[in-house]
Amino acid sequence: MTQLSIIILNYNASAFLELCVESVLVATQNIKSQIIVADNASTDNSLMRIKQYSNQVEIIEFDKNYGFSKGNNLAVQQATGEYICLLNPDTIVGSNVFDECYAFAKPALSGVEVAQSQVGFIGVQLIDGSGTYLPESKRRVPTKSGVALKKIGVDSKYYDQRFTQDERAKTEVLVGAFMMGKKSTYEKLGGLDERYFMYGEDIDLSFTALKNGFHNWYLGDLKIIHFKGESTIQDKKYRERFYNAMQLFYAKHHPESKWSQWLVNKFAQVMINKTPKSIEQKIDVDRRQIVISEDYDSDRFEVFTLDQLLESNFLTDTVNLEIIWDTKTIERQEIISFMSFHGNRWTYRFLNHSRSTISGSDSSNSRGVVKQF
Incomplete structure (x- = not known):
């Protein structure tokens, strides 16, 4: 039986997808795995770059860009593993990540006292391409004040700061760039809500797991690289999708609080039209x-x-x-x-x-x- 299906949903990640697939192939040598690359109708040479691995990787080519939620849900339908791992195409994983996560999810293998039936999803520590820790690796369930404070530099109510970035502990919200769990759990919870096109769906699924009695675990001693910029460009379209996702989250999970929804909607309108700071790559001719x-x-x-x-x-x-x-x-x-x-x-x-x-x-x-x- 396949132990783990790794699902890499790609859209124009090109060379970064190639780095990701090569790292996954190395990291799955000790586990019975299935590697699926689902492509959201990329317009670059992404699939040509991994053609050499077609005998080791299952490639699904969609006829259009279905977005993060639906694209992953369609790919999960083809997964044969007991466990699945949603993995961004702009990531590089270490050789021990899947083995360690799988062992943690299977207490009989690791000896860790974790009730298998209560594990919802598992996440790891993400660093970016400069080696900097990404605090969205572990987050709290968003509140209207938490989202607002994050945008003015106060992160304590948005990111989970109850324990250090290198610890293993229960957290509330994991990041969709690396999210592992039982396929049956994913299906029981309804998968990713397809009303989210991109952004917010990982928050929604994490919270849905909590509401159904599962625990989400952050394994901070396990680290992967998430370049992030290849799948997340913070332009106006990004802001529209992010804040529209927050509006959907509150309408879905807090339908009784019309006042909160109104505040979130107003805040979203302001932030969508805000001009972001421009950040450029470092250029140094003397490097x-x-x-x-x-x-x-x-x-x-x-x-x-x-x-x-x-x-x-x-x-x-x-x-x-x-x-x-x-x-x-x-x-x-x-x-x-x-x-x-x-x-x-x-x-x-x-x-x-x-x-x-x-x-x-x-x-x-x-x-x-x-x-x-």
Whole structure:
């Protein structure tokens, strides 16, 4: 029996989808898995990039962009695993993530005293392409004051700050970029509400799980990279979808509170028309670029092994440094640990398995960089 079905819903993620699929293939070597890439009618070369893995990945091509909720629901119908994991295409997972999450969900395997029937969904810690922790990894059920305060820099009522980012604990809301649970639980709860096109559906499903007696778990010691900007551009369309989702959430789960709904609607109208700050990728012509690899040979870049990087003076003497990770030879778990520890002191890029493309992102609020050789 298939233990886990990983569902990657893609829309124009291109090189980042390739990095994601390559990481998933490595991370599922010890688990009976099914990998599904469902494509929401992308207009780029996303599917061409993963064609080489077509014997290991099931590809579903939709005739139009169905959005996050319906696209995932359609893909889940094709899942054969006891468990499913919704995974964004702009993520990179470490080799132990699925094994650890599956073991946690199956107490008989891990010895952890967690009632299996009470586990709703499982999430992990997300860092962005600069190594910065993403606090939306664990959130509270949104209140009208919590959403408003978040927008003026007060996060205590929106993000779950009751425990640290590296702990394992119950939380209320998980992020849809990585959301794992039993397929039967997902179906029992009705899946993702398809009235949400994009944004808010993970909050809705998490809250629905809580209302039905399940617990959502955050495993903070497990980390993945979520570039985020490849699937989330905070323009006016983003703001419309996000705040319309909040309106839908309150109308659905708090129909008795007409006053709260009115306040949320008014706040949404103001925020939708707000002009966001522009965030650009870092550009530094003097930046020193090095490739970290075990066997890469290049006339273009300086190349060092991981041991050489850790033992050298780069980490103390070099400021304008861009580290390019060769994902074919460097364990992603090592990469994620390094980035999480050192944060955004330097910039990072990722070399795909065929070593034909370098991709990366310096901010979770803007699109990343893709360079083709």
